Amino acid sequence: MAEAVSHMAEGTLWYASDLAAGERRLETMELRVRPGTANADLVRTIGVVATVLARVIDASPAGARGWHPMGQADASGFAAMACDELLVHTDDAARGLGVPFTPPDGLVRATLARLFPWAPGADPWPALLWCNGRVGLPGLARQGRWAWHCAPLEEWDGRNPADRR
Amino acid sequence: MEGRHVLEAAAACQALLGPAGQDWTRPIPEMD
Numbered sequence: 001m002a003e004a005v006s007h008m009a010e011g012t013l014w015y016a017s018d019l020a021a022g023e024r025r026l027e028t029m030e031l032r033v034r035p036g037t038a039n040a041d042l043v044r045t046i047g048v049v050a051t052v053l054a055r056v057i058d059a060s061p062a063g064a065r066g067w068h069p070m071g072q073a074d075a076s077g078f079a080a081m082a083c084d085e086l087l088v089h090t091d092d093a094a095r096g097l098g099v100p101f102t103p104p105d106g107l108v109r110a111t112l113a114r115l116f117p118w119a120p121g122a123d124p125w126p127a128l129l130w131c132n133g134r135v136g137l138p139g140l141a142r143q144g145r146w147a148w149h150c151a152p153l154e155e156w157d158g159r160n161p162a163d164r165r
Numbered sequence: 166m167e168g169r170h171v172l173e174a175a176a177a178c179q180a181l182l183g184p185a186g187q188d189w190t191r192p193i194p195e196m197d
Contacts, residue, residue: 001189005182012171043183050175054168079166086174090181096193103177107170114166 001093005042006033008089009049015078016053019066026067046086053082068150070161077150080114083107084148088132115148118160 013031033045060075067073073081087103094101108124116131120140129135136142147161 001187001191001193004193008178012175039182039187039189040185043179046175046178046182050171054171056168057171058168076166079168079170082171083166083174086171086178090178092193094181096191097181097187097189098191099181101177101181104173107173107177110166110170 001096002037002039002042004089004093004096005039005046006037008086009033009042009045011085012046012049012053012082015066015082016049016056018068019053019060019064019073019075019078020056021066023065023067023072050082050086053078065151070147071149071151071155073150074152076114077152080111081148081150083111084115084128084132087111088129088134091129091134114153115150117149117153117156118158 010031010033017026017029017031033042037045057075057079063074065072065074066078068081087108090103091101103125105124108128112119112124112128112131116128119127119131120137122130122137126135126137130137130140130143131146131148133143133146143162145162149156149161
């Protein structure tokens with residue numbers, strides 16, 4: 001569980017760095033949560049790195065891009081990737097804990113629309129989990145490979161990029 | 166999407182994981 005929370009924190013901070021760095025990949029940094037960090041401190045860390053990313057996003061000039069292996073993302077794309085990671089991995093953790101997780105519906109819809117414009121028209125939360133390869137849906141097998149579109153939506157070619165990978 | 170969305174997602178995460186006494190040693194069925 002701690003590894004999952006650390007993964008969320010590290011990814012969120014990476015997104016802030018990558019957006020600030022611009023289109024050339026930043027390979028100089030090692031960003032990691034210290035192993036053995038107490039649970040409460042990990043939870044606090046999630047809030048801190050989310051604040052860092054939020055401020056970088058909101059301060060980014062129009063048209064700013066940052067490197068990501070799935071495409072040169074804009075600020076909106078980084079926001080959506082962070083939301084996707086936070087929501088889906090929180091759901092992973094919830095299943096490990098055996099407790100229900102119901103994310104904010106509007107946030108799920110916004111994340112789906114931004115990153116997965118090919119998403120099926122199912123309920124938004126199951127659809128987002130399907131897009132992340134977590135579940136199958138009626139008539140749709142669970143995806144073994146999945147991908148998002150983090151570059152600006154006007155650059156989307158109309159296909160699920162997982163089909164090309 | 167904007168910075169406020171990231172804060173909202175983080176708050177949802179913290180709401181689930183924040184309560185004390187959870188057993189974080191339980192395995193997660195899926196981790197990617």
